[in-house]
Amino acid sequence: MIEHSSFTLLASIAGALLVMESLFMLFSVKKKKRIEENLKAAKDEAKMMTSLCLNIPYPIIKVNEHGEILFANIEALETFPDLLEMQATHPVIQDIIFSEHTRKDHENINIDGKIYDRQSYILDQEESKIANIYFHDITALKTQQHALEDARDDADKHRQSAEHASKSRTDFLANMSHELRTPMNGIIGLSDLLCTSKDIPLEEKEMAKSVHHAAQNLLYVLNDILDFSKIEAGEIELEKISFDLYQTIRHTCDIHNIAAENKGINLIYNKDKNTTLYVQGDPARIGQIMNNLIANAIKFTQ
Numbered sequence: 001m002i003e004h005s006s007f008t009l010l011a012s013i014a015g016a017l018l019v020m021e022s023l024f025m026l027f028s029v030k031k032k033k034r035i036e037e038n039l040k041a042a043k044d045e046a047k048m049m050t051s052l053c054l055n056i057p058y059p060i061i062k063v064n065e066h067g068e069i070l071f072a073n074i075e076a077l078e079t080f081p082d083l084l085e086m087q088a089t090h091p092v093i094q095d096i097i098f099s100e101h102t103r104k105d106h107e108n109i110n111i112d113g114k115i116y117d118r119q120s121y122i123l124d125q126e127e128s129k130i131a132n133i134y135f136h137d138i139t140a141l142k143t144q145q146h147a148l149e150d151a152r153d154d155a156d157k158h159r160q161s162a163e164h165a166s167k168s169r170t171d172f173l174a175n176m177s178h179e180l181r182t183p184m185n186g187i188i189g190l191s192d193l194l195c196t197s198k199d200i201p202l203e204e205k206e207m208a209k210s211v212h213h214a215a216q217n218l219l220y221v222l223n224d225i226l227d228f229s230k231i232e233a234g235e236i237e238l239e240k241i242s243f244d245l246y247q248t249i250r251h252t253c254d255i256h257n258i259a260a261e262n263k264g265i266n267l268i269y270n271k272d273k274n275t276t277l278y279v280q281g282d283p284a285r286i287g288q289i290m291n292n293l294i295a296n297a298i299k300f301t302q
């Protein structure tokens with residue numbers, strides 16, 4: 001009876017062990033299958049990434065810290081045909097510095113007349129370092145930049161030339177106006193003396209008035225030219241003084257009386273002789289404005 005019980009116990013233990021072994025084998029098979037599937041997926045992804053890198057339309061190179069090329073895509077081999085032969089001595093990789101956690105962006109290198117933007121990334125891999133290097137051909141971009149810089153330089157030169165020409169013209173007009181004003185003031189002064197003289201006939205006084213009128217008009221033109229030159233040079237200044245506005249108006253009308261009479265126009269200015277109107281301002285500039293207004297009124301009145 002005892003032997004039978006012992007045999008039953010052993011049989012039960014053996015059965016349990018068989019079940020456990022079966023379960024373990026089933027679990028191992030499933031785990032192995034899952035590992036194989038994950039490994040296959042990883043290989044497929046790596047293969048896809050490798051294919052992608054190989055066919056990317058710009059050069060990609062991977063080197064170790066000894067300058068040995070670990071990977072170069074098709075574009076890199078076509079762009080740098082002597083890459084595999086020169087290895088670490090090739091100019092695109094010979095100056096890569098394997099500093100810790102180094103990242104260098106946008107280094108411009110010139111290879112065979114072409115300019116490349118090089119980006120390098122240094123990565124730790126086990127006990128060594130590797131560099132992933134990416135290149136972009138920016139020759140066309142640099143050519144456009146140089147063209148823009150040349151165009152900008154040309155524009156600056158033209159601007160400076162135009163400014164110099166404008167300054168020369170302004171200086172010439174200012175000098176000419178100054179030189180002509182001196183003799184013109186002399187003519188105005190002498191003609192004014194003739195107009196007020198009692199020793200000359202009336203006919204000659206009228207001639208003197210014509211000379212005085214023409215000289216005054218020319219002086220106004222010279223003053224306008226001089227003011228224009230000052231405006232261009234940024235040197236125009238307005239006076240602020242007290243003056244009799246009526247006197248300025250009368251003086252301007254006197255200048256244009258002869259021109260008005262020649263066209264049969266009555267230029268009338270009425271004011272009480274004893275009345276004055278003092279204002280603050282620039283009498284010369286106001287006189288210029290009135291002179292232009294009256295001159296145009298006479299010119300365009302039919």
